[in-house]
Amino acid sequence: VSMTSQLSQASCIRCRGGFSSDEHMVNSNGEIYHEDCFVCAQCFQKFPEGLFYEFEGVKYCEHDFHMLFAPCCGKCEEFIIGRVIKAMNNNWHPECFTCKLCNTPLADVGFVKNAGRSLCRPCHNREKALGLGKYVCNKCHSIIEEEPLRFKGDPYHPFHFNCDNCGKELTAEARELRGELYCLPCHDKQGIPICGACRRPIEERVVSAMGKHWHVEHFVCAQCEKPFLGQKHYEKNGHAYCELHYNQLFGDVCYHCNGVIDGDVVSALNKSWCVKHFQCTCCNTKLTLKNKFVEYDMKPVCRKCYEKFPLELKKRLKKAAESEKK
């Protein structure tokens, strides 16, 4: 059987017609078409660049295949290839599914249905608040039930802020000044320093200490209430003390120099010392806690000096120490 006779028996799979000997044939996976029969089942046009899509044995060009079978975005009406967001009874490109009010993409943050619209949570709260005649806090995004505090143009719950001057929690009465919020009394006094003690404006000399301003006569020791009048003060737990009362109350006073210990403290024998003042009581040689020293009436004595003590005293001290242990 010659090749020619085989060809004369072949027929186009679409129109069933035969082929004349000089006619072009299209072979697609063993199926033979006339060149004009190899077209999209929908638009009867040739497949652009030969690309076709097949569904249930029927071939379509890319466009018609999408038209017939691919999901369409509810916003841009283009086909969706890849991730499809199914929401609000429709299909969406992830970037096309956004808050109807602020256009924030919602695909990953979730949304709230509000009057047939998909909204982000802040917009939803704001809408809801507006409906109630209220504002939404720009910090916690919940509805402000009471009077809102406006700061840099936005409404907030006042309790999210403290007065920049006195530290009190703010109310809606608070005022904004130079980018900071102040309670009304502090706002009214801005420009003039306010005394940290009496809370009145300071017209005369201002003492600045502990992060506040003070009338000279109102910056006083928390214990004896005497003004420091320029003398050194010592701070502890947010209070200022004169040297004497700081010493009395907090005890880090050097046994030797009676001054407040600056820097490291040597603690021994129920007392404290400046590092440089911890010395042998008998010869004034400097000691450290690493040195071996002997306790003598709760004072440190170096070994060398202790060796020089009269034998009878050493004996009595030893005996006394033993009786004390009992």
Added chain:
Amino acid sequence: MSKLKKIVEDSKNQKMKVIDLSDRGIQNLNEVPGLMMLEHVTHLTMSHNKLAAVPPSIGELVNLEMLNLFNNHIEELPTSLSGLMKLKILNLGMNRLSHLPRGFGSFAKLEMLDLSYNNLSENSLPSNFFFMTTLRTLYLADNDFETFPANINKLQDMQVLSLRDNDLISLPKEVGELLKLKELHIQGNRLTVLPPELGNLELTGPNNVFKADRNPWVAPILEQFMLGNSHVFGYIRSDTYKYLHGRHIHAEPAPPPKKDDKAKKACRKPLHNKNK
């Protein structure tokens, strides 16, 4: 000798404020010529020597803040000593003092005074002793006090009072007025009771010292000592104790006998007998 001279020369030339002349066998300050001319000196240590006396010229060292004469043979002090207006620390412990010079209490700034291990008693103190209101610590251990002056209440800055190993028969109730007192050493005396006023003080905290053993305490106090110092203080604050104490004092009991365990004290020996 030349070494001592060198120390003085060096101090003079370099204006050194601290001089250490301890343990150099010095018997007389004449061995250290020029020492009393070092007006700039603030700290002078001369412990462990054999000085029998301090010359009046010590008063020339007007800038002295600390003077340490511990463990010498000193029997006499000059009245000029208390003229050292800047002196804050004076250590005269372990000497042979049986009296203090007239006017000894006129120090202007003295804060720490150590007179331990001498032969002092209530009769040795000059009348102005308790004028030293700047005193913070007073060490009188190993002396011969049988009573202690009530004037102690004048020393309101007192933080440490040591009366260990004396012959105290009683403690003045005025000690209870020393509100800054942090340490009280009264061990090794002849005490039988404590003044209830002592209960005014807080002597049982972590930075306090209250040493009171080796005394012939009456039984109820001794029982509290067995439990701990805080129990003693709780007890002497009670009305029960105030009543018992009142009765005890009223009965005027004979004082317990002296102990003789200090008879061998080195400072008892006269200088010429000392035999090393």
